[in-house]
Amino acid sequence: MNDSTLAPWADLVSLGTRHAMAGLSEMIGQDISVSSFALKRVAVAELADVVGGADTEAVGIYLTVSGAANGHLMLIYDPIIAYAFVDLLMGQPPETTTELDEMGRSALGEMGNIIGAFFLNAIADATGLELSPSPPAVMTDMAGALLDVVTADILMRQDDTYLAETTFSTSERQIEGQFMVIPSEEFLEALLESVKAA
16 A cells, blocks of 8 residues: 555545535534545554544544445544533533533444444445444543554554544534544455446
8 A cells, every 4th residue: 555545545535524424414403514634644553643642531432344344433532522512412502511421422322323324335335345334332531542442453464554534513613523534454455446446
């Protein structure tokens, strides 16, 4: 893999992200806009630096991808941002949520379900690959510990990965978070082969 693979991968991730945000918009009844999109190659061991460092507290919504290839999806937020999403998802006034209880975890898990399904369905439709998300796991921990869930598997096969970062917000509330798409080499190769064959 080299950086020449970025263009088709970026197109697929951008397509999937737009569909994921459309699904989330339907879920909450508000328009969501993608305020930035970036794709870059990073060392797997340095992924935690992207979210403020390994010792930064964070909330992660994690899904695995299976089917034609395996991969990982993670939404990762500062806890304050995660609480803001809970308020948005549950139709509560801003700053109602101050800690993550079972209802809040359930709301974030459902958000992960919607985003994962819409994202992968868009990519599957574009490539013809069968891709399925796992049920989401909602976790609160240091960013380094959250990302260890992903990197432990990837580091066995590769040192670098292509990381897609997306920030998004609603028209009424400036809530921003990172949607991290972290493909294994197998996942990326399967996607790129399907694009070439199309």
